[in-house]
Amino acid sequence: MSHHASPARLSRRSVLNVLLSVGVLGWLASVLYPVIRYLTPLPLVGPGGPVQLTRSEVTKIERDKFAIVPVGRRRVLVLEDSEGELRALDAKCTHEGCTVKYMPRDSLIVCACHNGRFDLQGRVVAGPPPKPLATYAVQRDEEGVIKVTV
Secondary structure (H helix, E strand, O other): OHHHHHHHHHHHHHHHHHHHHHHHHHHHHHHHHHHHHHHOOOOOOOOOOOEEOOHHHHHHHHHHOEEEEEEOOEEEEEEEOOOOOEEEEEOEOOOOOOEOEEEOOOOEEEEOOOOEEEOOOOOEEEOOOOOOOOEEEEEEOOOOOEEEEO
């Protein structure tokens, strides 16, 4: 009789081992999944189209000749040059990422951190920036609404 009991005991033990393994794997997955999901970066979701500036941003451009506006995950410098033409450029200096500012009197875009200077097309004219500023599409409609597309 002990000869027949041995295979039954082994099969019971192997069933318990399988159940225990499945349980441990399920527990491990329930712990690891949220951690992995947290650590994976979110997809970059930009705006679906042009971003319309707020009334206060448009007023700031009329008053100061420029404004820095958030467009998606970027900060964009929107300026009005001496001929009244709108331009939109990345507001982050290509040297160390400081925020640039438009100087209407000099027709220059300046980074105060390390004295980087850019022309109105975003090209480097002085200082340490290694690359030009990225430029973006900007338009003003007949009602004065300004839209920027990144």
